[in-house]
Amino acid sequence: MDLMSNLALGFQTAMSLQNLGLAFIGCLVGTLIGILPGVGPIATITMLLPITFGIDPVGALIMLAGIYYGAQYGGSTSAILVNIPGEAGSVVTALDGHAMAKKGRAGAALGISAIGSFIAGCIATVVIAALAVPLTDLALRFGPTDYFALMVMGLVFAVVLAHGSVLKAVAMILLGILLSTIGSDLETGQARMTFGSLHLADGIDFAVLAMGIFGFAEVLRNLEGGEQRDVIKGTMGPLLPTRDEMKRSIAPILRGTGLGSVLGMLPGNGAVLAPFASYTLEKKLSKRPQDFGKGAIEAVAGPESANNAGAQTSFIPLLTLGIPPNAVMAIMVGAMMIQGIVPGPQVMTESPTLFWGMIASMWIGNLMLLVINLPMVGMWVRLLKVPYRLLFPAILIFSCIGIYSIDNNPMDVVFTGGFAIAGYLLIKMGFEPAPLLLGFVLGHLIEENLRRAMLLSRGELSTFAENPLSLILLMVSAGLLVLSALPTLRAKRDEVFVED
Template sequence: MELFSHLALGFETALSLQNLLYAFIGCLLGTLIGVLPGLGPSTTIAMLLPVTYTLPPVSALIMLAGIYYGAQYGGSTTAILVNLPGESSSVVTAIDGYQMARRGRAGAALATAGISSFMAGCFATLVLAAFALPMSELAFKFGPAEYFSLMVLGLVGAVVLASGSLVKAVGMILLGLVLGLVGTDVNSGVARYSFDVPELTDGINFVALAMGIFGFAEIIVNVEQREHRETFTNHITHLFPTREDFRRFVPAAARGTALGTVLGMLPGGGATLSAFASYTLEKKLSSRSAEFGRGAIEGVAGPEAANNAGSQTSFVPLLTLGIPSNVVMALMVGAMTIHNIQPGPQVMTSNPDLFWGLIASMWIGNAMLIVLNLPLVGVWVKLLKVPYRYLYPAILVFCCIGVYSINNNTFDVFITAAFGVAGYVFARCGMEPAPLLLGFVLGPMMEENLRRALLLARGDFSTLVTRPLSLSLLVATLVLLLVVALPAIRKTREEAFQEA
């Protein structure tokens, strides 16, 4: 009954006219950036962080959350019709979705993606609501030692589950930890690694870093790319799937939902990992595996359900433990910090309207997205005809204005530009910027909790292994490290991202 009373408060908050408007704006922007290739949710949320400074905290987080899970819907549209994934988690959808469109079944593919996403989103939000209370109660048992061990687990998990080179992922995490040390030491009050630059004594601006390595860098990378793909907008007929389609895709969507729900809560997990894992699972289980890559409807339903479930359950560790599980959640931490809200279990008691309002808004947002995506497919595809030479300069100007408006300081704009160049170099070298941002966010929190734990234990490091919960988390970290070390398991991990 307590859960229902909390959800009643959440819907009362989410159904206010102002929050409904921002939920719609978030879903609309999410669909838009999902459709437009190169503008992922992390880039967009990074660019909009300065805007949220002027909004009420609840409205700001509802809008940013709508952008994140809305991008999963929009990304499937261009993946199916143009073979150009608008979002990284839609890469898998393009494999069979585009082949269905080539065979004149674009309508069925789009409807399958939309229905699977809606089912998964609603179920994952239910899981989020159900897990919120017990995980928050568990979180109150955490001390500094447990929080430190949990953050170590989060960083190691981000490395293990990241696609690409493990060495590069570790290097990016370490660079993020180093950047997080810049500023004034909390205990001694001495500036460190600021190189006598007054603007750095308060640390590197989170918005400048995020906007630089995501916003500016993505603009430079995408301006380089010029591609032309065939668009199947004239082949969208019979939007509603047939009975045979339902028989085939509903079980795949159910499996994708379950898989995405679990993977979304893991450190380093989220939409992209869930989509790849679901496609691999469906291909292994299907009796029609030969159809995969040629227009198998299961290859659309499973990944689309998984990426939406993963995107919404990734809010569980953020809202209950205050730990971001992926880069978008790290940006959400930045948004909460802007509004002087400390992520963690105390949010449920200190800001219950924000906590439950955000959860309730996800059900409302999923309903909005069904309306925004299926009937308006033609409108979204026409946006692809907007030349990049018009789109990206406007985004660049918007970024500069946003960064400057936070502190009215041109130094932040220069820092953003510098990180933009660095982000471009990372992209050219095949180095994901996401681990860097996770290291930057978690680094200062790890340092603070380690110092507190050692202060309480009078400098005895054994406190990290003598406390049962902390020891369990460190053991889990060790298991993940063994996963990286064992060649057979490492090969399986790589296949999860390459099999598609």
């Protein structure tokens, strides 16, 4: 059958000694650079892009894909160990992953995210191989109205499930949306809230905000407490996840993979929602929702799998249409162009070795990541035993290098410092940074898609109702809001983003 012969061609390409080596180097280097606090996949690929120029196109793309997965995995590691998410996807991982690390289960958190990512990667690869082409046409029907409705639902999840401090969570989400509107207006080119500064003309970089209010603020908060960490208090338990933890994780991994695979293939960057959606879902389904935010392994397993599955299926629009759904894929397009390949639907038929070789290499890359990362877990955990007086300056210095390397812009480092102070004050007053980051990430997409939908409909609000998909999504969102307003249900409502 066709699929089998295509996959055979793919594995034949990807299994050549050279391509195996390139995939391995990509995964390894990606992991190592990505582990720098705040350095997510985009920054890593950008830094390492030039080393792929001398290689043939298939090898170069296989290596870049390896760097991408590796950096993603490395980013999770720094989120878990030092609470610094390098990109939107690892914000959720930082919540319970870092809480687990504080409880001495860093190894289990790292282990389950490696295992979860591997399972998610394997399944998503099969999805891409079997369904990429038919799903592409389906995903193209997803327009601005649908994206808007989807992102609204993402925000409503956060509002509905935030408990105890609903008002504070809403305030943080709105602040996040507000921060996302800084910069040039897409429709008019007008500079908004930039105070005349060119540094703000493109808005605030996610890593700058996340590193400031998450990582740096965490460092400040730890400084006031003195050295009291469970990690160094002897009993650490088994390094890797226990049998019980594995059992609790398997269903979240599978659900997260499903969510991530579906959201990832949307050409409008639906993948950002995947880990948040998985977290919300797992907490809803959990028998122990009170543990979420305090180091629940399900809350690491599900979102990590969703994130990885989404990362993988976001290759679909790139491979089948030549259209990059997000910034990482845009860099892949650049890499293809440098290699002399015009991205487009013809890649599949004109360069089958490239298309199928890349798909096969995804599976190989995921396997390699597992092999590379599981033995390293012990090493990372030992890193936590380094005394604060050495660990904190090191984190701060590496973070500053990471931030600077994003855009070669020293002002970014200054801004991170500012956000660190703001983040510290927010934590002190009981506001959580996670809803703010969710608002920030979704804010761009909500605004752009709302205004685009309005432009396309020439200002008719009914466009949201005429479109069945957006109507359903908006009705679900409204329903969730109404449910949350009912006092009887309020008692049962869970908290998603409360950290401590």
